[in-house]
Amino acid sequence: MKIALIGIGGHSKVIQEMISEQAGWEIIGYFDDQYEQEFFKDECYFGPIQTSLKMHEYFCDVKYLVAIGNNRTRKSIVEKLNLPADSYATLVHKSSIISKRAIIGHGTVVMPGAVVNTDSQIGQHSIINTNAVIEHDNMLGSYVHISPNATLTGNVKAGDGVQVGAGAAVIPSKSIGEWAIIGAGGVVIEDIPSYSLAVGVPAKSLRNTGEV
Template sequence: MKMVALIGNGGHGKVVKEIVNTRSDMQLAGIFDDRFSSFAVREGLYTGRPDDIHLLRKLVPDVAFAICVGDNGLRKKLAERLELEHGDCTALIHPAAIVSEAAAIGSGTVVMAGAVIQAGANIGTHCIINTGAIAEHDNSIGDYVHLSPRAALAGGVKVREGAHIGIGASVIPQIEIGRWSVIGAGAAVISTIPDGVTAVGVPARVISSIHT
């Protein structure tokens, strides 16, 4: 039985918590969030601030952890700091997700119920593949990417680090989405999207630059 601690206790954290509770091979050990004032046992779980993870390590040395923060940039900062101290996070995949045995899932990535990841897809570290999202064959998904609920990527799509694909957006085959760009909800992407922009509409058009 793998013991798992979660970093983050917001809305996204609630969904990730359900993944752990649904898995028969995992048990939730604790939840760590800035809203907790001190390290303590609350409702049967170890809780505290993210900086208190080392205290849990002393009690449960083999505990794995996952970062449950929806903001891609903040998730990257937390991952870089925490993994330097404690090692790689664990990937969490809901039993109701469909993941090809020929796909690769990076450490710290979470895959929600109803998501589909097809053969040859390569999903990076600390990604969110949200409810009902589709990553078709041979997708290349960079680190810290978020595919929102029902986002659909056709075959051979490349999504670079930190990009966010909005709810219900779709991307035709062989398209590339640039680093830290945002695709609006319901958009239809039919041409390459550069780094650091917001694109919306059908077809998707760049409307602004993002200052990172």
């Protein structure tokens, strides 16, 4: 599979290494608005993000991945590219544990050591980061980021754009509204409203984060 990678920051470095370990996968281009113009080097294409769309002209089997950790930025890029959902690859590290009954959307990345258990669903362009645990019957939206070592226990719902910080935990059957942020180490024991920042043990909503 040929991959056009969007983004060249720290999160992208991890994804690049994951791709290098996938049999038959090859990065054919790196695209980021840090590049002012297109160029070709070491058998790879480089250029601003919008120039990645040219890869369809060169390769019939190219897939895209947005390798950017910020949820809002990832959403903005996907909307600007305006590609069909199946234009994006889904990348799952070989050390992760994924139930055969789990559903993972296009463009989502599951990092090393992560667990996604039975009947859980994860939307498009989400990040399940290193050693995160998504227990049974979770329903996660698109553009979600579950940070390293975070745990979502059974039957948790998280709307689009939710970010759960490193080491945070959510007890069973709780809901986190869209674009809410749970601070690192927080413990969610009650529903969290959309567009809110919640921190602490137990996690309490502090302020509104603003609508997308």
